Amino acid sequence: xxxxxxIATSRQREGSPWTxxxxxxxxxxxxxxxxxxxxxLEALILLTAxxxxxxxxxxxxxxxxxxxxxxxxxxxxxxxxxxxxxxGFLGLLVPLLAIALAFDSINGEFNQRTLSKVLAQPIYxxxxxxxxxxxxxxTLALALTAIWLLIVGMGLLQLGVPPSGEETTRMLWFLLIxxxxxxxxxxxxxxxxxxxxxxxxxxxxxxxxxxxxxxFWGIIASLLARVLQPVPPxxxxxxINQIQLELMLTRISPNTLFSExxxxxxxxxxxxxxxxLPIQLHNAIPGTPxxxxxxxxxxxxxxxxxxxxxxxxxxxxxxxxxxxxxxA
Amino acid sequence: MxxxxxxxxxxxxxxxxxxxxxxxxxxxxxxxxxxxxxxxGAGKTTTILMLLGLTEPTGGIAxxxxxxxxxxxxxxxxxxxxxxxxxxxxxxxxxRENLNYIAKLNGIREPEMSRRIEQxxxxxxxxxxxxxxxxxxxxxxxxxxxxAEILIxxxxxxxxxxxxxxxxxEAVREFLALIRQLKANGxxxxxxxxxxxxxxxxxxxxxxxxxxxxxxxxxxxxxxQRVLGGAYRIRVEAEGGDLVMSALRELPDVVxxxxxxxxxxxxxxxxxxxxxxxxxxxxxxxxLLGLSIDTPSLDxxxxxxxxxxxxxxxxx
Numbered sequence: 001x002x003x004x005x006x007i008a009t010s011r012q013r014e015g016s017p018w019t020x021x022x023x024x025x026x027x028x029x030x031x032x033x034x035x036x037x038x039x040x041l042e043a044l045i046l047l048t049a050x051x052x053x054x055x056x057x058x059x060x061x062x063x064x065x066x067x068x069x070x071x072x073x074x075x076x077x078x079x080x081x082x083x084x085x086x087x088g089f090l091g092l093l094v095p096l097l098a099i100a101l102a103f104d105s106i107n108g109e110f111n112q113r114t115l116s117k118v119l120a121q122p123i124y125x126x127x128x129x130x131x132x133x134x135x136x137x138x139t140l141a142l143a144l145t146a147i148w149l150l151i152v153g154m155g156l157l158q159l160g161v162p163p164s165g166e167e168t169t170r171m172l173w174f175l176l177i178x179x180x181x182x183x184x185x186x187x188x189x190x191x192x193x194x195x196x197x198x199x200x201x202x203x204x205x206x207x208x209x210x211x212x213x214x215x216f217w218g219i220i221a222s223l224l225a226r227v228l229q230p231v232p233p234x235x236x237x238x239x240i241n242q243i244q245l246e247l248m249l250t251r252i253s254p255n256t257l258f259s260e261x262x263x264x265x266x267x268x269x270x271x272x273x274x275x276x277l278p279i280q281l282h283n284a285i286p287g288t289p290x291x292x293x294x295x296x297x298x299x300x301x302x303x304x305x306x307x308x309x310x311x312x313x314x315x316x317x318x319x320x321x322x323x324x325x326x327x328a
Numbered sequence: 329m330x331x332x333x334x335x336x337x338x339x340x341x342x343x344x345x346x347x348x349x350x351x352x353x354x355x356x357x358x359x360x361x362x363x364x365x366x367x368x369g370a371g372k373t374t375t376i377l378m379l380l381g382l383t384e385p386t387g388g389i390a391x392x393x394x395x396x397x398x399x400x401x402x403x404x405x406x407x408x409x410x411x412x413x414x415x416x417x418x419x420x421x422x423x424r425e426n427l428n429y430i431a432k433l434n435g436i437r438e439p440e441m442s443r444r445i446e447q448x449x450x451x452x453x454x455x456x457x458x459x460x461x462x463x464x465x466x467x468x469x470x471x472x473x474x475x476a477e478i479l480i481x482x483x484x485x486x487x488x489x490x491x492x493x494x495x496x497x498e499a500v501r502e503f504l505a506l507i508r509q510l511k512a513n514g515x516x517x518x519x520x521x522x523x524x525x526x527x528x529x530x531x532x533x534x535x536x537x538x539x540x541x542x543x544x545x546x547x548x549x550x551x552x553q554r555v556l557g558g559a560y561r562i563r564v565e566a567e568g569g570d571l572v573m574s575a576l577r578e579l580p581d582v583v584x585x586x587x588x589x590x591x592x593x594x595x596x597x598x599x600x601x602x603x604x605x606x607x608x609x610x611x612x613x614x615x616l617l618g619l620s621i622d623t624p625s626l627d628x629x630x631x632x633x634x635x636x637x638x639x640x641x642x643x644x
Contacts, residue, residue: 008412012399013399013401014399014400014401014402014403015402015403019402019435020433020435021431022431023429023432023433026432027429028434032420044330092346111420112413112416112417112419113412113415113416114416114417114418115416116382116410116412117412117415117416117430117474117477118433119382119408120380120382120405120408120412121405121409121430121434121481122401122402122403122405122406122433122434122435123402123405123433124401124402326377326382326383327373327374328381
């Protein structure tokens with residue numbers, strides 16, 4: 001027994017796996033924030049934020065003083081032809097931003113021949129991978145928070161009313177979810193940067209998955225639901241089951257999770273995500289807003305799902321990276 | 329025992345069906361320059377990666393500075409500098425920023441960090457370009473920057489993988505001078521290469537790798553003795569035809585005599601026979617025109633070894 005314990009301790013790695021973590025984070029974040037591709041994407045997001053929010057605020061000015069309690073939230077969700085709402089843009093641009101950050105994080109080092117050199121320093125691989133991920137997430141959080149603040153600032157100028165505490169809570173929660181929505185794509189792009197030796201292949205693979213979930217998954221989910229849960233004529237329960245199944249399937253896509261969160265958080269009148277039967281609305285007053293805490297509760301599973309998916313993808317990448325040979 | 333820097337006993341690395349390193353035994357002592365020689369794919373880089381703890385051995389023991397690289401990789405990597413073949417840098421950072429990052433990864437803090445960086449830049453002669461981006465650097469400058477990155481952690485052992493590959497002759501000369509300077513500072517150096525002249529120029533001892541095994545080990549002249557048979561090659565220019573030829577053959581310690589031009593003979597011998605040859609040629613009535621001795625080159629050892637490699641491998 002004693003001997004077994006001795007062997008176990010002697011097989012343990014010495015030191016902390018996080019040695020050097022902050023050196024990696026600082027260096028990577030400096031790289032991200034000054035890289036040309038980040039500047040281009042940030043400019044793009046800023047431009048869309050400015051355009052959509054300006055257009056929305058023009059519409060909303062008419063509504064100031066009309067008793068709408070959630071003018072600020074409408075900044076994100078109001079669309080004015082020909083521009084879609086800002087949330088719609090975010091759903092598209094955040095994955096692109098995240099993929100652009102991470103698609104060459106490991107294979108780039110490999111091709112630059114810096115990987116073996118960095119790993120020959122007294123750090124573990126854990127620190128390198130986690131450092132890169134944290135730096136990416138930090139950059140994403142920084143960029144999104146800046147845009148968020150910009151929107152709030154524009155709202156103050158254009159609408160002339162301050163956001164209420166209720167609105168601020170909702171917007172903050174939405175910001176947090178947006179960051180983790182980016183985290184999924186960041187972890188995915190990083191995973192591909194470990195699997196594929198060519199950065200271009202990794203970028204294309206990540207974008208292919210993004211396209212798949214954005215364009216095709218909705219169609220496939222509905223087809224699958226129809227095949228797996230056929231509805232005999234007149235069978236209402238089967239119809240409900242089919243719709244439930246389709247909803248479950250679409251929620252595999254992070255895009256669905258994100259747009260449902262956006263819907264629930266930025267639109268306080270939404271009381272449930274999914275189908276609601278008339279009987280469940282008995283005694284409810286349609287159109288009355290939910291308190292922020294209830295909306296957060298409603299989107300809690302989504303937040304958990306997004307964070308869990310991020311962690312799972314990162315873990316897969318971590319295992320693959322630990323086993324990878326460093327030599328060319 | 330304290331002066332042994334690198335020690336391998338029966339070190340083995342197996343990839344699926346391919347054995348990259350096969351029961352390697354190696355000892356490198358403090359302050360010496362040891363050269364790992366061998367063709368590409370002989371297992372040199374794999375051995376180096378195992379010594380650094382970047383790859384786990386499948387069998388055997390490796391000790392670097394008395395530490396186990398597989399279990400104490402941080403301690404090993406803090407004391408050992410590694411210069412990979414074709415070392416890479418973050419091209420859009422300056423030389424100083426690259427060094428900064430490495431220093432931080434090694435946990436070196438200000439003000440010690442700036443001091444060491446300045447010192448390392450000075451030592452490799454890059455102080456005047458420290459704030460230029462690395463992408464503007466020549467190969468030779470990059471290689472020296474690689475050495476600077478190693479020097480900032482003040483290592484006891486430096487491992488270099490093909491350090492002079494793809495350098496121009498002037499850069500090679502400067503680089504070898506730098507290696508000698510490091511040795512003078514008491515640093516042990518293990519370098520791998522297949523550029524034999526350069527290895528011969530700086531290495532105290534060499535080990536010859538072949539198919540994952542170290543087949544020969546020793547100083548260059550020891551290897552020459554063992555592989556070439558005669559360690560001395562004497563070039564004789566004389567007039568006198570067959571008479572000279574047979575006279576040379578009669579001398580004691582002569583291994584082989586060959587004639588490759590009308591008046592030119594090569595003598596392989598176990599000792600320095602120049603005086604005896606001169607006397608003999610004159611004695612038999614020949615005219616001695618020239619006499620010179622070649623120091624055995626690693627090139628020849630290498631070429632000869634791989635010519636009859638199979639026979640050696642069987643007997644080793």
